[in-house]
Each structure stands twice: as C-alpha cells, then as structure tokens.
Amino acid sequence: MPRAGDGERNAAGVDPEQLWLRPAESRRGRKPSFSREQITEAAVALADAEGLEAVTMRRVAAEVGAGVMSLYSYAPDKETLLELMVDHVSGELPTTDARTGDWRADLKTIAHLQRALMLRHPWLPGALATRRSLGPHTLAFLESVLSALRPTGLDGAARLEAFAQLTAFVSGHVSYEIAQAAAARSADRSAAEARYLATVAADGHHPELAEALAAPGRPLTPEATFTRFLNRLIDGLDSD
Structure with a gap:
C-alpha cells in the first residue's frame, strides 16, 4: 500500500x-x-x-x-x-516447450516452473493476490497452460479454473515454504517444537497425532514435500 x-x-x-x-x-x-x-x-x-x-x-x-x-x-x-x-x-516462464501429451506430467512441470519463479521472487505470491489484470507475458503463459490441459477433455471454463487452482496452490505453498525456512533458522525454536509435539503425542489424548508421528518418515526436503502435495492435487483434477 x-x-x-x-x-x-x-x-x-x-x-x-x-x-x-x-x-x-x-x-x-x-x-x-x-x-x-x-x-x-x-x-x-x-x-x-x-x-x-x-x-x-x-x-x-x-x-x-x-x-x-x-x-x-x-x-x-x-x-x-x-x-x-x-x-x-x-516473462521468465517458458511458453514454447513441447508438450508430452501426458497432461498430468505437463502440469507438474508447469507447477515446478511456477514454484521456481516464486522462489526467485519471494514477493510474487503476495503480489498475485492483489493483481487486477493479465499482461502479455502472463497471457502467453496462460495460453500455454490451457493448451497443456486440452487433453483432459475439460471445457474452457474448467481449464481456467484448473489453472487458477494450480497457481493458488503453488503460491500458497511457496509462501508457507518461505515462512518455514525463516523459522527453521532458529535451531532453539525447532528443537522446542519437536519436544512439545513428542510430549503431546505421548499424553494419551491425541492418538491420531501419535499414530501420524510414528509413521515411517518421508523425505522432508522442500522439493520432495512440494512434489507430494502437487501429485495429490493433480491426480484429483479429473475427478469431477
């Protein structure tokens, strides 16, 4: 402002x-x-x-x-x-890459490109929430994404919604990712949070949490976490 x-x-x-x-x-x-x-x-x-x-x-x-x-x-x-x-x-987003014909794979590639862009420009997720128009570079990227979504069989309005949903997911995840990275710089805070969760999980009042924390660990790198969440999102796009 x-x-x-x-x-x-x-x-x-x-x-x-x-x-x-x-x-x-x-x-x-x-x-x-x-x-x-x-x-x-x-x-x-x-x-x-x-x-x-x-x-x-x-x-x-x-x-x-x-x-x-x-x-x-x-x-x-x-x-x-x-x-x-x-x-x-x-304008840093590619718009002329050859599509594979596998819309899920193409959409995942697009999402990773968006994530990389937002990590290079950490202010971008916040800016996207208040923008009002689509400039020429954005329109070119949108056209490319809509083309990648054509094999889904979704109509034009649904493909626009899918693009909005994907961008909102990437933007929200990157915002969280940046905030978590900042918080992780405090080793004392991270250790305190781990001790707290372990205590809560052992108190007998939170069995679901205890089971979740005891489950086999998954890769927790930012890239791996993003990919898992993205896969769940894209796999559900054609469930309507």
Missing part, C-alpha cells in the same frame, strides 16, 4: 486496456533517459532484495536516477507498477 510522504497517488484501479493495449505516449522535447522497462526492472530488483514494502515510487525513482514525478507517465501509481512487475517476471 502507498505510504504517506512517498509521493504515491491512490488509484481507483488499473485500466488493462490503457496499460497493455496502448503504448506509452511519446513525449515532446528531450528523449527520456529511462524507459518503462527499466523502471519495472528496478522495481523488481528492489523487491527481490528488500521485499515488496520497499518498493515505492520514490525508491524506484532513486534507483533509475530520476525525479519521482517523471515516473508517473510510465506508472501513475504503485498499483500499476505492481502489475508491470508481475508481468515482467512472468
């Missing part, structure tokens, strides 16, 4: 036609020393390094060596800048 003193302007909402279908109007006079692409790249780098809260029009202007007011013709507010950032990093 914009903060007082940042020179930000509140936005009633981003107009996708204005943002994506109409190129930025050229200005008369001296050619500007930066572009919308450079502004977006600077904002992405700032978010990657310091988190989304660090991205303000003032900070981005400083990164590109411009005055704050000069940014407004490219991104009139932070909401628009966020749309540009999300679509910019979405």
Whole structure:
C-alpha cells in the first residue's frame, strides 16, 4: 500500500486496456533517459532484495536516477507498477516447450516452473493476490497452460479454473515454504517444537497425532514435500 510522504497517488484501479493495449505516449522535447522497462526492472530488483514494502515510487525513482514525478507517465501509481512487475517476471516462464501429451506430467512441470519463479521472487505470491489484470507475458503463459490441459477433455471454463487452482496452490505453498525456512533458522525454536509435539503425542489424548508421528518418515526436503502435495492435487483434477 502507498505510504504517506512517498509521493504515491491512490488509484481507483488499473485500466488493462490503457496499460497493455496502448503504448506509452511519446513525449515532446528531450528523449527520456529511462524507459518503462527499466523502471519495472528496478522495481523488481528492489523487491527481490528488500521485499515488496520497499518498493515505492520514490525508491524506484532513486534507483533509475530520476525525479519521482517523471515516473508517473510510465506508472501513475504503485498499483500499476505492481502489475508491470508481475508481468515482467512472468516473462521468465517458458511458453514454447513441447508438450508430452501426458497432461498430468505437463502440469507438474508447469507447477515446478511456477514454484521456481516464486522462489526467485519471494514477493510474487503476495503480489498475485492483489493483481487486477493479465499482461502479455502472463497471457502467453496462460495460453500455454490451457493448451497443456486440452487433453483432459475439460471445457474452457474448467481449464481456467484448473489453472487458477494450480497457481493458488503453488503460491500458497511457496509462501508457507518461505515462512518455514525463516523459522527453521532458529535451531532453539525447532528443537522446542519437536519436544512439545513428542510430549503431546505421548499424553494419551491425541492418538491420531501419535499414530501420524510414528509413521515411517518421508523425505522432508522442500522439493520432495512440494512434489507430494502437487501429485495429490493433480491426480484429483479429473475427478469431477
């Protein structure tokens, strides 16, 4: 959210036609020393390094060596800048990979690509929750995913829902994964939590938990955990 003193302007909402279908109007006079692409790249780098809260029009202007007011013709507010950032990093997702014809395998590959993207840009899951439009890179990726889902026999609306469900799963899991990684940096906390669960499981009042904790262990690496959860999700997509 914009903060007082940042020179930000509140936005009633981003107009996708204005943002994506109409190129930025050229200005008369001296050619500007930066572009919308450079502004977006600077904002992405700032978010990657310091988190989304660090991205303000003032900070981005400083990164590109411009005055704050000069940014407004490219991104009139932070909401628009966020749309540009999300679509910019979405351009890292491949859209021309050959499909295997096995939609489950293809969808799992897509989900792993999404996870890798969100881990490179940890601010992205939070940004996806508030975005309002689909830019050209996002549309290209969506088209690719819908194509991968065609062998399911689902109609177009159901394939859109499947894409939304998959993205929501990946986004939520990565958010949890990042939070867990931060918590795991505290060895004392992790040890205390393990002792607590062992005590609770042994008290006789939580037999289901005791059975679950006594079950054979499974690989607990982030990649292995994500893959297990993903497999369960995808295996149920055609159960309707």
